[in-house]
Amino acid sequence: MNLLIHRKESIILTTIDLIDKYGIHQISTREIAKKQNITEGAIYKHFKSKNELMLGVLDYFSQYDSDLFLTAQQKETAEEAIFFLVESLSSYYENYPSITAVLLSLEIMRYDEALKSKVEDIYSTRFVFLQKIIQKGQETGEIPPKLSSEMLTDIIIGTCVALCARWRLQQYSFSLRGKCLEAVNAILGSFIQGKINPQRRESID
Numbered sequence: 001m002n003l004l005i006h007r008k009e010s011i012i013l014t015t016i017d018l019i020d021k022y023g024i025h026q027i028s029t030r031e032i033a034k035k036q037n038i039t040e041g042a043i044y045k046h047f048k049s050k051n052e053l054m055l056g057v058l059d060y061f062s063q064y065d066s067d068l069f070l071t072a073q074q075k076e077t078a079e080e081a082i083f084f085l086v087e088s089l090s091s092y093y094e095n096y097p098s099i100t101a102v103l104l105s106l107e108i109m110r111y112d113e114a115l116k117s118k119v120e121d122i123y124s125t126r127f128v129f130l131q132k133i134i135q136k137g138q139e140t141g142e143i144p145p146k147l148s149s150e151m152l153t154d155i156i157i158g159t160c161v162a163l164c165a166r167w168r169l170q171q172y173s174f175s176l177r178g179k180c181l182e183a184v185n186a187i188l189g190s191f192i193q194g195k196i197n198p199q200r201r202e203s204i205d
Contacts, residue, residue: 020098051114078137
């Protein structure tokens with residue numbers, strides 16, 4: 001059983017690497033099997049179809065979300081929770097660059113009917129959770145309601161995704177974690193203190 005689980009995860013990891021190398025539209029079970037040194041039939045022992053394999057990739061991509069949300073909920077302030085989420089995800093991406101190819105392929109994958117529900121669930125769950133943190137911060141007065149919680153969530157997520165795309169385009173030439181924290185620090189600083197929070201400088205640097 002452990003061998004079967006290992007092979008199944010190994011196939012998922014190879015698929016992620018190929019998405020990173022060739023793009024979401026260029027991968028095939030034939031290429032995956034070649035990289036795994038197995039037959040295509042062996043892949044279908046673990047996944048009934050290519051779509052089921054891609055659902056496995058999406059599950060792997062979002063596997064830490066529940067744990068991150070649980071830990072974030074235990075933070076004392078909205079600011080701490082937001083920084084925890086951004087730092088955790090950006091550190092994960094920085095340590096596993098290939099997984100960012102999945103992040104940037106979510107919009108494309110959404111047009112596949114077999115994947116649409118899973119993609120939308122991943123995005124909406126992350127969006128709603130961050131929005132609730134911001135709403136809580138606004139309700140307690142920690143974050144002034146200069147913008148709606150929805151707009152501020154869009155800004156934070158959009159900025160981090162854009163930085164991820166630039167990081168890939170520039171051959172990982174800067175710290176994704178550092179840039180994401182710097183950007184979110186500036187965004188929150190403009191609302192919370194009117195300036196960048198100097199207490200966050202050490203974690204950014």
